[in-house]
Amino acid sequence: MSKLTDLTIKELNIGYDKKEFKASEVTEAYLKNIDANSNLNAYITVTADEALAQSKLADDRISNGSRLSQMDGIPIGVKDLFCTKDIRTTAASHILDDFVPPYESTVTSNLLSAGSIFLGKTNLDEFAMGGANLTSYFGEAINPIKRATDGKEVVTGGSSGGSAASVAGGLAAGSLGTDTGGSIRQPAAFTGIVGLKPTYGRCSRYGIIAYASSLDQAGPMCKTVEDTAIMLNHMAGFDEKDSTSVDIAMPDFTNGICDGVKGMKIGIPKELLNESIDKDIEESWKDKAVRILKDAGAEIVEISLPNLKYALATYYILAPAEASSNLARYDGVRFGLRVDGDSLDDMYLNTRSAGFGEEVKRRIMVGTYVLSAGYYDAYYLKALKVQKLIRQDYLNVFKDVDLIMTPTTPMPAFTVEESKSFDPITMYLQDIFTVPINLAKLPAISVPIALSSTDKLPIGIQLIGRDFDEATILKAAKVIEGAK
Amino acid sequence: MSNEYILKGKNADYEVVIGLEVHCQVRSESKLFSSASASSGSNPNETVSFIDAGFPGMLPVVNKFCVEQAVRTGLGINAKINNRSEFARKNYFYADLPQGYQISQFDKPIVGEGYLDIKLEDGSIKRIGIERLHLEQDAGKSIHDLLPSKSCIDLNRSGVALMEIVSKPDMRSPYEAGEYLTKLRKIVRALDTCDGNMDEGSMRCDANVSVRHVGESELRTRCEIKNINSIRYLMQAIEYEAKRHIDVYDNGGTIDQETRLFNSAKKITRSMRGKENANDYRYFPCPDLAFPLLVSNEEIKLIKDSMPELPDAKAERFIKEYKLTDDEAERVASDKDIAKYFEEALSIKGVNLKKLVNLISGELTAMLTDRKLEIQDTKVTAKRMGTLVARLEDDTISLRTVKDLIIKIEETDKDVDILIDELGLKQVTDNSAIELVVDKILQDNPSEVERFKAGDKKLQGFFVGQVMKATGGKVNPASINKVLADKLG
Numbered sequence: 012m013s014k015l016t017d018l019t020i021k022e023l024n025i026g027y028d029k030k031e032f033k034a035s036e037v038t039e040a041y042l043k044n045i046d047a048n049s050n051l052n053a054y055i056t057v058t059a060d061e062a063l064a065q066s067k068l069a070d071d072r073i074s075n076g077s078r079l080s081q082m083d084g085i086p087i088g089v090k091d092l093f094c095t096k097d098i099r100t101t102a103a104s105h106i107l108d109d110f111v112p113p114y115e116s117t118v119t120s121n122l123l124s125a126g127s128i129f130l131g132k133t134n135l136d137e138f139a140m141g142g143a144n145l146t147s148y149f150g151e152a153i154n155p156i157k158r159a160t161d162g163k164e165v166v167t168g169g170s171s172g173g174s175a176a177s178v179a180g181g182l183a184a185g186s187l188g189t190d191t192g193g194s195i196r197q198p199a200a201f202t203g204i205v206g207l208k209p210t211y212g213r214c215s216r217y218g219i220i221a222y223a224s225s226l227d228q229a230g231p232m233c234k235t236v237e238d239t240a241i242m243l244n245h246m247a248g249f250d251e252k253d254s255t256s257v258d259i260a261m262p263d264f265t266n267g268i269c270d271g272v273k274g275m276k277i278g279i280p281k282e283l284l285n286e287s288i289d290k291d292i293e294e295s296w297k298d299k300a301v302r303i304l305k306d307a308g309a310e311i312v313e314i315s316l317p318n319l320k321y322a323l324a325t326y327y328i329l330a331p332a333e334a335s336s337n338l339a340r341y342d343g344v345r346f347g348l349r350v351d352g353d354s355l356d357d358m359y360l361n362t363r364s365a366g367f368g369e370e371v372k373r374r375i376m377v378g379t380y381v382l383s384a385g386y387y388d389a390y391y392l393k394a395l396k397v398q399k400l401i402r403q404d405y406l407n408v409f410k411d412v413d414l415i416m417t418p419t420t421p422m423p424a425f426t427v428e429e430s431k432s433f434d435p436i437t438m439y440l441q442d443i444f445t446v447p448i449n450l451a452k453l454p455a456i457s458v459p460i461a462l463s464s465t466d467k468l469p470i471g472i473q474l475i476g477r478d479f480d481e482a483t484i485l486k487a488a489k490v491i492e493g494a495k
Numbered sequence: 496m497s498n499e500y501i502l503k504g505k506n507a508d509y510e511v512v513i514g515l516e517v518h519c520q521v522r523s524e525s526k527l528f529s530s531a532s533a534s535s536g537s538n539p540n541e542t543v544s545f546i547d548a549g550f551p552g553m554l555p556v557v558n559k560f561c562v563e564q565a566v567r568t569g570l571g572i573n574a575k576i577n578n579r580s581e582f583a584r585k586n587y588f589y590a591d592l593p594q595g596y597q598i599s600q601f602d603k604p605i606v607g608e609g610y611l612d613i614k615l616e617d618g619s620i621k622r623i624g625i626e627r628l629h630l631e632q633d634a635g636k637s638i639h640d641l642l643p644s645k646s647c648i649d650l651n652r653s654g655v656a657l658m659e660i661v662s663k664p665d666m667r668s669p670y671e672a673g674e675y676l677t678k679l680r681k682i683v684r685a686l687d688t689c690d691g692n693m694d695e696g697s698m699r700c701d702a703n704v705s706v707r708h709v710g711e712s713e714l715r716t717r718c719e720i721k722n723i724n725s726i727r728y729l730m731q732a733i734e735y736e737a738k739r740h741i742d743v744y745d746n747g748g749t750i751d752q753e754t755r756l757f758n759s760a761k762k763i764t765r766s767m768r769g770k771e772n773a774n775d776y777r778y779f780p781c782p783d784l785a786f787p788l789l790v791s792n793e794e795i796k797l798i799k800d801s802m803p804e805l806p807d808a809k810a811e812r813f814i815k816e817y818k819l820t821d822d823e824a825e826r827v828a829s830d831k832d833i834a835k836y837f838e839e840a841l842s843i844k845g846v847n848l849k850k851l852v853n854l855i856s857g858e859l860t861a862m863l864t865d866r867k868l869e870i871q872d873t874k875v876t877a878k879r880m881g882t883l884v885a886r887l888e889d890d891t892i893s894l895r896t897v898k899d900l901i902i903k904i905e906e907t908d909k910d911v912d913i914l915i916d917e918l919g920l921k922q923v924t925d926n927s928a929i930e931l932v933v934d935k936i937l938q939d940n941p942s943e944v945e946r947f948k949a950g951d952k953k954l955q956g957f958f959v960g961q962v963m964k965a966t967g968g969k970v971n972p973a974s975i976n977k978v979l980a981d982k983l984g
Contacts, residue, residue, distance in 0.1 A: 094551060094552045107551065110551065113545070114552075114553075116552060216552075216554060217554050218553075219552050220551045220552050221551075223782070224782035224783050224785075252554060252556060254555070254783060254785075254786070255782075255784075255785055255786070332779060333779075333782050335586075335777075336586050336595065336596055336777070336779070338595075339594065339595020339596060340549040340551070340593060342590075342595060344593070344648065345549065345550075345593060346550065346551075355589075355590055355646075359588060379777065382777035382778075382779055383775055384775045387779070
């Protein structure tokens with residue numbers, strides 16, 4: 012038998028059903044791994060005592076045959092953006108580094124009710140703003156996979172970098188992420204795991220610290236496509252506490268997951284064919300993925316998304332605009348960091364200057380600017396209109412195709428030093444394939460397809476589906492996963 | 496009587512242009528976006544949910560009842576209800592604004608244009624346009640004088656639903672502004688969408704005031720006077736502000752657009768902040784409530800069908816049904832609690848309508864004002880008032896005893912008939928008893944009798960007064976007159 016921490020969620024389920032091992036043994040194995048791999052900095056807070064206590068309860072349910080769900084007894088990591096009752100929740104920011112919420116987010120609450128065990132709170136970019144987990148107040152998370160050519164450590168991607176590292180490094184059976192512009196899919200691609208951003212409104216945002224409310228969406232990050240489906244089953248669902256969550260039927264996402272893609276029509280956006288993309292990634296997308304899907308019986312067609320080129324600019328107006336407003340509540344008055352001053356304004360200034368990092372400040376300033384009198388129409392309002400056009404592009408295409416396929420990222424993971432030579436725009440360009448999906452509110456997955464030829468770094472393929480059609484995405488992802 | 500309100504400047508006559516923004520706290524159990532109690536009177540920070548306190552990850556959910564209240568109010572002010580409206584964030588920093596923004600409505604309010612008809616001094620009707628009504632959440636309260644060097648924040652009000660009702664700049668005198676606010680207050684009270692209590696701040700008013708030469712068509716720069724909490728202060732503030740503008744113009748100056756506060760003790764306004772210090776609120780659609788706020792025509796119809804009778808309709812009905820005059824109808828129909836009291840008192844047998852109206856708007860109102868009571872709280876219940884009027888009508892008691900009787904009922908909480916007995920207020924109608932008293936008075940005042948007989952008929956009142964005095968007011972004046980006439984020829 013392989014190591015307990017190598018098992019997938021599905022395999023853990025089989026083991027529990029056969030009573031081959033206990034949830035507490037699995038939990039202990041993960042906690043030991045977390046301890047041994049603290050250099051990955053995957054977790055901001057490890058909740059070992061709580062996890063062990065939860066695992067004992069799961070043991071009882073396993074032994075008397077009353078497991079609550081397929082997530083019962085499964086140890087997972089929780090991005091430190093989800094508020095967890097009585098457990099410190101920081102958003103990887105100094106301004107919240109001692110904040111203990113007196114309430115539980117709906118998604119974590121759903122998973123707890125399903126019997127999941129929380130190993131701890133995983134690292135992320137501060138307030139989920141960043142693409143390499145380099146902006147965390149608690150330091151960067153490290154990719155468990157090293158660059159083969161020089162043995163150098165590379166970034167996890169972000170913002171859900173700690174969650175990605177925890178799954179790739181065997182520090183969690185699955186992890187919760189959130190995705191505003193690629194924050195689940197890009198780190199999943201960089202670390203060689205599966206990451207799904209569900210349709211906007213599929214998972215409740217209640218209790219998730221907001222970055223850009225109209226784009227934020229929670230999703231699962233797992234070792235396999237099937238695990239991803241299992242975890243989604245126990246996260247998602249309508250929540251009356253979130254007015255943007257959608258009251259729509261919840262299928263069992265594992266149903267028919269092995270049905271394949273025979274007869275499906277999958278689109279390749281022609282606008283991306285001439286993008287400057289890493290050669291290995293280009294090859295894995297245009298050749299390998301296309302071949303796998305064709306072999307499995309899908310039809311591949313070229314499609315057009317004419318407004319795609321505006322997506323990045325649109326995103327970097329809308330997301331900071333919302334963020335500038337969402338982060339106004341961190342003012343030192345009621346909770347979190349307070350740095351005193353001679354007046355109320357001084358206290359605000361001192362608190363927010365000390366409490367927020369560079370990237371967060373940059374986005375607050377950009378967001379404040381685009382909403383200001385005299386600029387609102389030219390920036391924010393225009394961006395809202397373009398967002399509608401972008402979504403319309405996708406809706407038009409989905410009249411004809413079942414899925415759209417693109418790379419997840421334009422290049423594989425890079426080192427921390429390399430990132431230092433990037434200006435903010437280069438960093439933002441990392442999101443070029445993922446950002447449009449959030450703007451269009453659609454579901455998308457990143458599934459590993461290959462390793463880069465010399466560096467042996469993971470490459471991910473992105474599959475995009477219709478509104479609330481995560482099931483079709485999972486089926487196609489399963490085909491790509493199975494062809495490896 | 497003229498309705499014109501013209502102010503004399505040095506070189507020209509001026510008229511004043513007024514628009515009002517009225518904030519009404521929505522009558523609702525819970526707040527606009529949380530289930531916390533919206534009632535006042537709790538200890539500081541007792542009725543605050545994590546949503547109201549702006550905690551991380553907390554999300555607003557619209558309280559449907561508050562939306563219905565806004566629709567109801569919109570229908571009450573003859574306005575267009577928008578099927579699709581939108582909540583927007585108004586961003587600014589203040590210690591008692593927990594989210595760092597107020598959720599309000601900006602360019603897509605729930606209620607569009609409407610109007611109110613007000614009665615001018617000469618009795619004519621003027622229509623005042625209403626621009627819009629929108630829903631928004633209230634902020635908390637900063638208390639600066641509780642501790643020597645710190646401010647305290649009470650978030651009980653944070654998130655409480657408000658309706659802001661914005662008029663067009665259609666009013667031309669303090670009187671018109673006062674009438675508009677009075678009318679609006681009666682309507683929201685009749686609809687039970689706001690308690691209209693200006694003392695406690697559940698209804699507040701901002702006045703936009705400018706002046707211009709009579710005949711000028713362009714609007715001049717206006718000033719906004721914030722947070723006026725009584726109708727009298729509103730009228731005083733407008734009058735002061737208009738005269739201030741004229742003074743400035745007379746001296747060749749210009750008015751700067753600014754926000755001002757009214758000092759009710761000194762009866763002046765003073766500058767609070769100029770335009771250059773005005774906030775840029777950076778309004779944008781609230782992404783937590785991204786879907787438009789939808790109100791269907793069916794919902795609007797349901798609300799319309801369940802609306803109570805409004806003051807104007809009520810007055811019309813009273814005139815038709817009870818044959819009241821315009822003035823009488825207005826006295827008892829404009830306030831829903833008074834109207835209810837009036838109609839309940841009417842159900843007592845033998846009530847005289849006109850007397851009832853007069854007693855309610857006269858003696859009863861005086862007593863209530865004196866004791867700072869609301870009509871629904873008095874011991875002089877509608878039934879008791881009805882009985883009282885009936886006893887007046889059947890000559891059991893005289894009008895002179897009514898004022899005291901009302902006070903006694905309030906103080907003792909006893910029924911009318913019991914008090915009439917206990918206090919011996921029953922009128923003497925037995926003529927032989929009256930004759931005895933009259934005889935004694937005529938005997939005691941021979942010179943007055945002489946003068947009367949010589950033609951000084953004014954002395955009739957003197958004799959009546961003496962009889963009343965001797966009997967403690969229990970004699971029906973008509974009976975006295977009759978006996979006097981007999982005795983004095």
